[in-house]
Amino acid sequence: MFTDGRSRRVLLIAHCLLNQNAISDGTAVCPAAFREAVRALLDGEAGIVQLPCPELCCLGLDRGDPRGAERPVTVENTRIRRALCEPSAGKRLTALADQAARQAAEYRKHGFAVLGVVGVDRSPSCGVETTSDRDAEVPGRGLFMEALSRRLAELGLEVPMLGVRGPEDAAAKIKALLQNAG
Ligand code: SF4
Numbered sequence: 001m002f003t004d005g006r007s008r009r010v011l012l013i014a015h016c017l018l019n020q021n022a023i024s025d026g027t028a029v030c031p032a033a034f035r036e037a038v039r040a041l042l043d044g045e046a047g048i049v050q051l052p053c054p055e056l057c058c059l060g061l062d063r064g065d066p067r068g069a070e071r072p073v074t075v076e077n078t079r080i081r082r083a084l085c086e087p088s089a090g091k092r093l094t095a096l097a098d099q100a101a102r103q104a105a106e107y108r109k110h111g112f113a114v115l116g117v118v119g120v121d122r123s124p125s126c127g128v129e130t131t132s133d134r135d136a137e138v139p140g141r142g143l144f145m146e147a148l149s150r151r152l153a154e155l156g157l158e159v160p161m162l163g164v165r166g167p168e169d170a171a172a173k174i175k176a177l178l179q180n181a182g
Contacts, residue, residue, distance in 0.1 A: 001110060002110055002111075002112075006047070007045040007046065007047065008111065008112045008113065009045065009046050009047065009112060009113040009115055009181070010046060010047035010048075010049050010107055010112060010113070010114055010115065011041060011046045011047070011048065011049065011114075011115045011117075011118065011174070011177075012049045012051055012100060012103075012104060012114070012116070012117045012118070012159075013037075013041075013048060013049065013050060013051060013117075013118045014051055014053075014118055014119050014120045014123075014126045015050055015051050015052055015053035015056070016053060016120065016126075017033065017034045017037055017118065017120070017164070017170055018033045018034070018038065018048065018050050019032070019033060019050070019053075020032060020033065022053040022055075022056045022061070023053075024055070024063055024064060024065065024066070024076075024080075025062065025063075025064065025065035025067075026065040026066050026067040027066065027073070029166060029167065030167060034167040034170045034171065035167070036167060036168070036170075036171035037164075037167065037170040037171045037174050039171075040171055040174045040175045040178060041174060041178075044174075044175075044178035044181075046178060049100075049103060049104075051100050051117075051126075051144075051148075052096045052099070052100065054084070054092075054093050054096055054097075054125045054126070054143070054144040055080060055084070055125050057092060057093075057096055058083075058084055058089040058092045058093050058096075059080065059083055059084065059089060063080060063083070064076055064079065064080070072135070073122075073132075074122070074132045074135055074136050074137050075135045077122065077123070077124045077131075077132030078124065078132055078133055078134060078135050078136075080124045080125070080132075081124035081125075081131075081132060081133055081142075081143065084124065084125060084143050085143070090143075093125075093143060093144055093147060094147055096144065096147075097144060097147035097148040097150075097151050098151050100148055100151075101148055101151035101152045101154075101155055101157070102155070104152060104155075104157055104159060105152075105155045105157060108157055113181065114157070114159050115160075115177060115178065115181050116159060116160040116161065116162060116177050116181075117145070117148065117149075117159055117160070117161040117162075118161075118162055118163075118164060118170070118173070118174065118177075119141075119142065119145045119161060119162070119163045119164070120142075120163060120164060120165075121163035121165050122137050122165070123142045124142050124143065125142040125143055125144040125145070126142045126144055126145055126163075127140070127141055127142035127145060127163055128141060128142075128145050128161045128162055128163030129162075129163040130163065131143075145161065149161060160177070162177065
């Protein structure tokens, strides 16, 4: 089954690394996508599973501009974290995490390699090593990555998760992940 042209290896990646148009106003660092990270994935023949942007899906595109607020980005991020904890947003976020985990489970069920999940450090939603909470950058996961990791574990899946900070870091970490995966 599935012995056609596909590589049978996929990586789940935070939405905004492939689409900077989704990110909070004032925080995009390039016009479209992290070019070198995408190139590394294509060179490594890894299928790119773009995760949903939880903030866009739960709070909308216009969810504040840290530049206009004249406050540190971590303070704005903590405001976003609180908004994501509201019942309706939280429900949507959990559903998004469930859908993403189910995709990973389908691939794994058919013997595909699910190479990893790539998040965005400092994000209140997609942080992996660090997130924003209590008006500061703190160790720990963002709300979406926390929910995704929980759902993956419930489905019996162990998938490495890593957080990146900007285009160069993303390219370097993704290349290393693909090299280690062989
Ligand atoms: S870090 Fe996550 S929530 Fe923030 S813009 Fe990227 S995908 Fe959306």
